[in-house]
Amino acid sequence: MEKLPKIGLPIIIIIVLAIVLITKSAVTIDSGEAGVLYKTFDNGVVVDEPPLGEGFHFIAPWNKVFVYEVRQQELFEKMKVLSSNGLEIQIDASAWYQPVYSELGNLHQSLGKNYLGRVIQPAIRSAARSVVGRYTPEQLYSSKRDAIQDEIFEETKTILEKQYVQLNEVLVRDVTLPNTIKEAIERKLRQEQESLEYEFRLVTALKEAEKVTIEAQGKADANRILSASLTDKILQDKGIDATIKLSESPNTKVIVIGGGEGGLPLILGNN
Numbered sequence: 001m002e003k004l005p006k007i008g009l010p011i012i013i014i015i016v017l018a019i020v021l022i023t024k025s026a027v028t029i030d031s032g033e034a035g036v037l038y039k040t041f042d043n044g045v046v047v048d049e050p051p052l053g054e055g056f057h058f059i060a061p062w063n064k065v066f067v068y069e070v071r072q073q074e075l076f077e078k079m080k081v082l083s084s085n086g087l088e089i090q091i092d093a094s095a096w097y098q099p100v101y102s103e104l105g106n107l108h109q110s111l112g113k114n115y116l117g118r119v120i121q122p123a124i125r126s127a128a129r130s131v132v133g134r135y136t137p138e139q140l141y142s143s144k145r146d147a148i149q150d151e152i153f154e155e156t157k158t159i160l161e162k163q164y165v166q167l168n169e170v171l172v173r174d175v176t177l178p179n180t181i182k183e184a185i186e187r188k189l190r191q192e193q194e195s196l197e198y199e200f201r202l203v204t205a206l207k208e209a210e211k212v213t214i215e216a217q218g219k220a221d222a223n224r225i226l227s228a229s230l231t232d233k234i235l236q237d238k239g240i241d242a243t244i245k246l247s248e249s250p251n252t253k254v255i256v257i258g259g260g261e262g263g264l265p266l267i268l269g270n271n
Contacts, residue, residue: 027056068108075116077121085136085137093152098166103164106164119163124170131148135148145175153169
């Protein structure tokens with residue numbers, strides 16, 4: 001009985017050491033994450049092997065694992081940049097990014113876990129300044145938002161090309177101009193719209209007038225041709241036909257005597 005405590009104490013110590021060892025050696029990596037292994041007594045960061053994937057892992061207790069989120073993430077940025085004529089423009093943008101999975105070891109070794117602040121934010125700010133500086137406020141306000149979005153994406157992607165980071169998209173959510181500039185642009189756009197509407201009405205009126213002129217000219221030409229074709233003989237025959245029809249009317253009593261102008265019958269009276 002006296003020996004039991006002496007035997008039990010080492011066992012307790014071994015159990016405690018085993019628990020500490022297991023705790024230090026066990027690593028759990030959650031979904032959407034990956035781990036970079038650091039070997040304390042070797043070459044440090046492991047860059048020539050794939051990162052540790054999701055799940056439970058055992059490592060040597062003297063080594064470390066640095067866990068990174070490898071899912072797509074979003075960065076929101078509010079930037080003040082200058083237009084081509086030196087006016088301050090505020091750009092609200094967001095970037096979708098994620099680390100390159102196979103290069104996670106190199107990313108950790110060269111940039112560390114703060115790679116967002118070290119390369120992504122400076123890259124998108126630099127690209128935004130470069131792109132916006134090519135355009136006037138009028139272009140940024142009206143027709144060039146999609147263009148600057150695409151150009152910022154391409155320039156940022158080029159900067160990040162060798163930084164072990166994958167840029168998926170850049171979205172320009174808002175372009176804010178100084179109020180005085182915005183009001184001046186809106187006035188100009190309204191005036192241009194009114195001018196286009198006036199021009200449209202003017203062209204429509206001219207076309208309508210041209211149409212009326214053509215129709216009137218057509219009628220005049222038709223009347224001239226008709227007048228030229230109506231000889232005295234034709235007119236006389238038509239007059240006789242009309243007189244005969246009139247005399248045959250049941251409601252009319254007509255005395256017809258020859259000797260009218262041009263030899264036409266003469267209607268003396270009716271009932």
